[in-house]
Amino acid sequence: MTTLDTPVDAVADAFSGAGPGAAVEAVDELTFLGFVEHAANEAHHRLPDLDHTSMQLVLTLSRIASAVTYDIESSVHRPAGWSWAGFRIMFALWVAGPREAKTVASLTGMSRAAVSNLLRTLIRDGYVARRTHPDDARAIEVRLTPSGAAQLVPVFAQHNAREAAWAAVLDDEEKSQLLNLLNKLSARGREPWVRQRD
Amino acid sequence: MTTLDTPVDAVADAFSGAGPGAAVEAVDELTFLGFVEHAANEAHHRLPDLDHTSMQLVLTLSRIASAVTYDIESSVHRPAGWSWAGFRIMFALWVAGPREAKTVASLTGMSRAAVSNLLRTLIRDGYVARRTHPDDARAIEVRLTPSGAAQLVPVFAQHNAREAAWAAVLDDEEKSQLLNLLNKLSARGREPWVRQRD
DNA sequence: CCCAGTCAGTCAATGCCTGTACTAAATCGT
DNA sequence: ACGATTTAGTACAGGCATTGACTGACTGGG
Numbered sequence: 001m002t003t004l005d006t007p008v009d010a011v012a013d014a015f016s017g018a019g020p021g022a023a024v025e026a027v028d029e030l031t032f033l034g035f036v037e038h039a040a041n042e043a044h045h046r047l048p049d050l051d052h053t054s055m056q057l058v059l060t061l062s063r064i065a066s067a068v069t070y071d072i073e074s075s076v077h078r079p080a081g082w083s084w085a086g087f088r089i090m091f092a093l094w095v096a097g098p099r100e101a102k103t104v105a106s107l108t109g110m111s112r113a114a115v116s117n118l119l120r121t122l123i124r125d126g127y128v129a130r131r132t133h134p135d136d137a138r139a140i141e142v143r144l145t146p147s148g149a150a151q152l153v154p155v156f157a158q159h160n161a162r163e164a165a166w167a168a169v170l171d172d173e174e175k176s177q178l179l180n181l182l183n184k185l186s187a188r189g190r191e192p193w194v195r196q197r198d
Numbered sequence: 199m200t201t202l203d204t205p206v207d208a209v210a211d212a213f214s215g216a217g218p219g220a221a222v223e224a225v226d227e228l229t230f231l232g233f234v235e236h237a238a239n240e241a242h243h244r245l246p247d248l249d250h251t252s253m254q255l256v257l258t259l260s261r262i263a264s265a266v267t268y269d270i271e272s273s274v275h276r277p278a279g280w281s282w283a284g285f286r287i288m289f290a291l292w293v294a295g296p297r298e299a300k301t302v303a304s305l306t307g308m309s310r311a312a313v314s315n316l317l318r319t320l321i322r323d324g325y326v327a328r329r330t331h332p333d334d335a336r337a338i339e340v341r342l343t344p345s346g347a348a349q350l351v352p353v354f355a356q357h358n359a360r361e362a363a364w365a366a367v368l369d370d371e372e373k374s375q376l377l378n379l380l381n382k383l384s385a386r387g388r389e390p391w392v393r394q395r396d
Numbered sequence: 397c398c399c400a401g402t403c404a405g406t407c408a409a410t411g412c413c414t415g416t417a418c419t420a421a422a423t424c425g426t
Numbered sequence: 427a428c429g430a431t432t433t434a435g436t437a438c439a440g441g442c443a444t445t446g447a448c449t450g451a452c453t454g455g456g
Binding site: 027028030031032033034035036038039042043047050051053054055056057058060061062063064065066067068069070071072074075091092094095096097099100103106107108109153156157160161163164165166167168169170172174175176177178179181182183184185186187188189190193194195196197 | 225229231240248249251253254255261266268270272290295307355359362364367370374375376381383385386387388391392
Binding site for chain 2: 444
């Protein structure tokens, strides 16, 4: 262990009083996903003017998304030799057919720079082919190679199986309810006050 | 533009046939969030055995989470001089009180290494204080400094206002429905077959 | 009491992603 | 027809996150 403790004079009484939130042992047992409820309640207790429900909603939403992503990436994509991001690009090309790089960026929600980077390795590894766009010499057109498409399909199938395993806690009615509600939020995301890439 | 087009011999007929997914011009107009529906339908059309609903669900879920995160981070946390990740650590400490670093990692869902890195800058900037854990010389105990706590509150308020703005498309009934459904997924995430960090 | 195994935190290497700046190509107004 | 503006892709610097290896500290069985 190399790093030093915080210099005494810099923190004054940081460790002296109960401060914001005295230790509660039970919290140590909480997991990533289980922490949300405790956190929202505690925050609401200390700052009652905040919107408790929205807090829980966004916190839960982002944690689940991150848990699902981590699970699928580490169990499917990494073992297959791809990153989640690389897969997203290939999936977009598989679905949409040959596209300009900037379209890939907007379809996947990545920056143009990120797409440019990822394409470099996808092309090097033979999954994607590029050519100058026939009608616009500034642009490039990328598409899956036959080999890329062939390798994508089984990985996508595994990916989907994993998705289905997660979704299996919900019955059909609940799934369509959830999809419905998420789509409402989705519509919200297209309103002008929301910050988006580019 | 420096990079070359894909060498001809490496891609054979990649650009010759219709291949997987011939170009459909309308796709160019789709946005990040709008692409999901098209993608799911197209994928279902080509691989009908896959689970269509789960696909939409997970795709929509992760895109909304990413859109919300990007919006809040770029409109609230970056302007305040913090990263989303740094804020998450401070928030966890604010809620949970002084904790060991490894607890912070599990509460925030980050790796121990990531927490270690972020703590370095949070401590340097005076938001967080550390000391060796009194009962275990391997561990450190971190907590918010009074200044860190003081600066966290208004940023958190802005954060929450933004959350509330997103959630405002839903009425109270829908919010609690959504929270309910997300909690079911959350429970799923704690089952043993799900891959988690550590 | 001590050695083997475990555990906490850190470091190094690597990869993703962002914002900014730049180059070259297209486009628009006059 | 041409200069000013916009646009597509890329280079670069910097932050964040992951895995894996390492160091030093605890723990429990012989």
